[in-house]
Amino acid sequence: LAVPGEKPRKGKLVVAGVTISSPDKVLWPAAGDRPAITKAELVRFYEMAAERILPHVADRPVSIIRAPEGITGQKFFQRHAMPGSNPRLKLIDVKERKPYIGVVDVGGLVAIGQSGGLELHPWGCKPGDPETPDQITFDLDPDEGLDFDDVISAAKAVKKKLEALGLNPFVKTTGGKGLHVVVPILADAKSRIEWDQCKAFAKAVSERVRAADPDHFTTTLAKKARGGKIFLDYLRNGRMATAVAPWSPRARPGAGIAFPLSWGQVRKGLDPRAFTLHEAEALLKKPDPWKDFRDGAVSLKPALKKVV
Numbered sequence: 001l002a003v004p005g006e007k008p009r010k011g012k013l014v015v016a017g018v019t020i021s022s023p024d025k026v027l028w029p030a031a032g033d034r035p036a037i038t039k040a041e042l043v044r045f046y047e048m049a050a051e052r053i054l055p056h057v058a059d060r061p062v063s064i065i066r067a068p069e070g071i072t073g074q075k076f077f078q079r080h081a082m083p084g085s086n087p088r089l090k091l092i093d094v095k096e097r098k099p100y101i102g103v104v105d106v107g108g109l110v111a112i113g114q115s116g117g118l119e120l121h122p123w124g125c126k127p128g129d130p131e132t133p134d135q136i137t138f139d140l141d142p143d144e145g146l147d148f149d150d151v152i153s154a155a156k157a158v159k160k161k162l163e164a165l166g167l168n169p170f171v172k173t174t175g176g177k178g179l180h181v182v183v184p185i186l187a188d189a190k191s192r193i194e195w196d197q198c199k200a201f202a203k204a205v206s207e208r209v210r211a212a213d214p215d216h217f218t219t220t221l222a223k224k225a226r227g228g229k230i231f232l233d234y235l236r237n238g239r240m241a242t243a244v245a246p247w248s249p250r251a252r253p254g255a256g257i258a259f260p261l262s263w264g265q266v267r268k269g270l271d272p273r274a275f276t277l278h279e280a281e282a283l284l285k286k287p288d289p290w291k292d293f294r295d296g297a298v299s300l301k302p303a304l305k306k307v308v
């Protein structure tokens, strides 16, 4: 890790002002016709994608999945800055614990890549205010053996329910098996809600969606209750809970990224594996379907009254 005041050494790779050690280290090994992805490529991705990532990550506590030896090596969650952590990372105070890692700019993202940080998992809070939720995440987890088309129908059902409550849901891939339906909410003094209300709302909506179609949905955490269903995981919405950030890579085979979609893309045949670090440069040239995410925020209070 770089130390404060460090000058880039000659011949070293420097990205966004961060000196990159072992730039040729393979983080995602080659697979089939897909070439390996190195640390140099990861940090360049963070630099290129910073404008898309930062609105969803900046100034919120963030957990990082680090895999300094690549996805086949040891992986660990890091929440707190460690001695020697890069000075481009900001510390975010939360009331009862050690400060969390925070990112405020492209240098912070690249510093995370430099330390082998492959995944970004922010809280769903308002930037600069860990005690105030500013979004709700419905994490759709399909049972093994389900088709992605089933996840698509499920996401549409959740969308419909949320729209009926006057909310503006957005949708993203996770870089894994499911989808996340994410609702921006207002977090100003008049509209703000508590974390308990946020979780209670997510639970109540999930229960209603399940009750309307119990053959396809479950809200029971136990794996054995899932039998061929989509688990509506509402537990992403408590204080300190995280969800993978839009555009975050995943430390899994395939180098998938959690990709923001337009609802128009969410239809039969969509292949979430089409969104990977290999395609990132091309994907970044397309318009951002989440450009108006924040503008979609409304107060949760009326909807909360209806369902809780």
Ligand code: ATP
Pocket (backbone or CB within 6 Å): 063, 077, 121, 139, 140, 141, 174, 175, 176, 177, 178, 179, 233, 236, 242, 243, 244
């Ligand atoms: P998938 O589509 O494969 O389910 P996912 O990102 O939704 O991908 P989940 O296991 O459903 O994966 O978890 C949802 C979110 O909860 C993650 O994005 C992560 O932020 C958080 N999470 C899950 N497990 C942990 C954990 N052990 N520690 C911290 N956060 C976790």
Ligand code: MN
Pocket (backbone or CB within 6 Å): 139, 140, 141, 174, 178, 179, 233
């Ligand atoms: Mn999930």
Ligand code: MN
Pocket (backbone or CB within 6 Å): 139, 141, 233
């Ligand atoms: Mn889950």
